[in-house]
Amino acid sequence: xxxxxxxxxxxxxxxxFKAGGEAHIERPKQPTELSDDEWxxxxxxxxxxxxxxxERWNHAHGCRxxxxxxxxxxxxxxxxxxxxxxxxxxx
Amino acid sequence: xxxxxxxxxxxxxxxxxHENWQKAWKDPQPKKEYDVVIVGGGGHGLATAYYLAKxxxxxxxxxxxxxxxxxxxxxxxxxIIRSNYLWDASAGLYDHALKxxxxxxxxxxxxxxxxxxxxxxxxxxxxxxxxxxxxxHANRLNGIDAVYLNTxxxxxxxxIINTSQDIRYPVLGGTLQRRAGTARHDAVAWGYARGxxxxxxxxxxxxEVQGIKRNGDAVEGLETTKGFIxxxxxxxxxxxxxxxxANMAGLRLPLESKPLQALVSxxxxxxxxxxxMSNAVHAYVSQSDKGELxxxxxxxxxxxxxxxxxxxxxxxxxxxxxELYPIFSRMRMLRQWGGIVxxxxxxxxxxSKTTVQGLYFNCGWGTGGFxxxxxxxxxxxxxxxxxEPHKLNAAFNLNRFVSGxxxxxxxxxxxxx
Numbered sequence: 317x318x319x320x321x322x323x324x325x326x327x328x329x330x331x332x333f334k335a336g337g338e339a340h341i342e343r344p345k346q347p348t349e350l351s352d353d354e355w356x357x358x359x360x361x362x363x364x365x366x367x368x369x370x371e372r373w374n375h376a377h378g379c380r381x382x383x384x385x386x387x388x389x390x391x392x393x394x395x396x397x398x399x400x401x402x403x404x405x406x407x
Numbered sequence: 408x409x410x411x412x413x414x415x416x417x418x419x420x421x422x423x424x425h426e427n428w429q430k431a432w433k434d435p436q437p438k439k440e441y442d443v444v445i446v447g448g449g450g451h452g453l454a455t456a457y458y459l460a461k462x463x464x465x466x467x468x469x470x471x472x473x474x475x476x477x478x479x480x481x482x483x484x485x486x487i488i489r490s491n492y493l494w495d496a497s498a499g500l501y502d503h504a505l506k507x508x509x510x511x512x513x514x515x516x517x518x519x520x521x522x523x524x525x526x527x528x529x530x531x532x533x534x535x536x537x538x539x540x541x542x543x544h545a546n547r548l549n550g551i552d553a554v555y556l557n558t559x560x561x562x563x564x565x566x567i568i569n570t571s572q573d574i575r576y577p578v579l580g581g582t583l584q585r586r587a588g589t590a591r592h593d594a595v596a597w598g599y600a601r602g603x604x605x606x607x608x609x610x611x612x613x614x615e616v617q618g619i620k621r622n623g624d625a626v627e628g629l630e631t632t633k634g635f636i637x638x639x640x641x642x643x644x645x646x647x648x649x650x651x652x653a654n655m656a657g658l659r660l661p662l663e664s665k666p667l668q669a670l671v672s673x674x675x676x677x678x679x680x681x682x683x684m685s686n687a688v689h690a691y692v693s694q695s696d697k698g699e700l701x702x703x704x705x706x707x708x709x710x711x712x713x714x715x716x717x718x719x720x721x722x723x724x725x726x727x728x729x730e731l732y733p734i735f736s737r738m739r740m741l742r743q744w745g746g747i748v749x750x751x752x753x754x755x756x757x758x759s760k761t762t763v764q765g766l767y768f769n770c771g772w773g774t775g776g777f778x779x780x781x782x783x784x785x786x787x788x789x790x791x792x793x794x795e796p797h798k799l800n801a802a803f804n805l806n807r808f809v810s811g812x813x814x815x816x817x818x819x820x821x822x823x824x
Contacts, residue, residue, distance in 0.1 A: 330717060330719075331717075331719045334708060335707075335708040335709035335710075337663070337710075338710075352809045352810065352811075353809055355809075356661075356808045356809040357659070359752075359808075360661035360752050360808040361659040361660065361661055361808070362650070362659070362660075362661065362662065362663055363650070363654075363659065364650035364660070364662050364663055364664055364710060364749075365650075365654075365710075366648070366650075366651050366664075366712045369710060371709070371710070387709075389664075389710050389711050389712050389713070390712050390713060391713050392711055392713045392715065
């Protein structure tokens with residue numbers, strides 16, 4: 317994983333990017349209603365998958381925009397990149 | 408019964424060209440059922456099995472390991488041992504381990520080459536100075552030997568450090584723990600394996616866990632590449648792969664697995680007789696008995712199981728090493744590697760029961776688990792045998808992520824992440 321295809325800037329060195337962790341973790345709609353268990357789940361628990369995982373990345377030393385990435389964590393192969401707000405692919 | 412290792416056994420075996428040494432451990436096939444199965448044959452897992460057999464009188468124990476023992480993070484770390492952590496809970500945990508290290512070679516009759524050469528942590532800015540002074544005071548209140556050194560004292564303790572105040576991150580001071588040091592990582596795994604084997608523990612290598620069988624809320628056994636193993640108690644000590652095992656039981660853990668890199672140089676004559684760590688510029692260095700510089704780098708910020716890291720991490724670490732030790736500028740590096748470390752949000756480990764009865768996790772050691780190996784094994788064995796944590800690991804339960812009672816040790820973890 318050395319080149320990352322930023323959806324706004326094109327292919328850039330990985331050095332310019334910052335990983336932002338697991339994607340599609342939705343902020344609770346009613347935070348006041350949440351139990352401690354649900355807070356723990358939202359804040360701390362992660363899938364941490366060995367295999368294909370959905371992630372957020374930030375082009376920190378470039379356009380500074382966030383985007384999503386589908387990546388195989390067992391070999392670091394990037395499968396797909398799509399913009400924030402777009403629906404994750406089903407496959 | 409194992410033959411005792413001594414100068415006499417060494418001489419005796421020299422006469423037969425060292426070809427007749429007794430096997431240090433057997434290579435058994437799994438039995439149908441065990442009282443406890445430990446998943447993961449690294450230092451922590453083997454130590455757990457050893458203390459289960461030794462202190463809790465359990466006889467029917469197996470360690471299953473997907474590769475070979477000590478072939479994971481036990482064989483990949485930079486072997487630093489210290490206990491100068493900030494909070495009371497951590498100080499108790501890590502100093503418990505350090506006390507066991509001090510007598511471990513004798514206890515195991517296996518030379519783990521524990522060398523109390525001291526560990527020095529450097530401060531490079533005013534906040535570092537304040538944090539390290541605070542940590543020194545906290546350590547001393549907890550009975551841990553720690554002293555604060557000013558720049559001249561740092562230079563005196565390790566003369567090759569560049570203490571010029573004109574460099575990008577000048578050395579403003581540091582802490583020193585003299586009881587800290589290093590040990591031989593392979594020997595720790597082999598010593599515990601030999602000791603556990605002697606007490607009847609089955610160490611089963613090349614046996615990967617593929618599933619955890621549950622009966623409602625209780626563990627029934629493990630599906631492995633060597634068939635089904637029935638057991639009511641499973642202790643998972645799988646480091647970077649803890650989440651993978653947890654998923655098999657339908658659990659989620661607060662872990663992220665990331666690559667952590669290290670490298671060693673060509674061997675040279677003795678030049679640095681201690682361990683120097685620097686959190687702020689992110690580099691630490693010691694010298695092995697073979698003469699290689701052992702250099703630790705930082706973690707990458709993305710999840711990966713590939714045992715590779717990014718080039719810029721190594722580059723950044725070596726920049727810092729060269730600024731602090733200009734004498735190393737023409738050293739050549741021999742090897743570089745990555746290991747997968749499981750990092751908790753509070754940079755403290757988990758030694759805990761779970762919501763599944765009979766399933767225990769020892770994980771989240773992140774970037775610094777080697778130092779805790781004996782203590783971790785001892786306390787995890789206690790937790791499994793009694794189905795209750797020892798008072799020293801009670802704070803390191805999984806429920807702290809629900810209660811909010813975290814043990815935030817990012818400052819003392821030495822590798823920033």
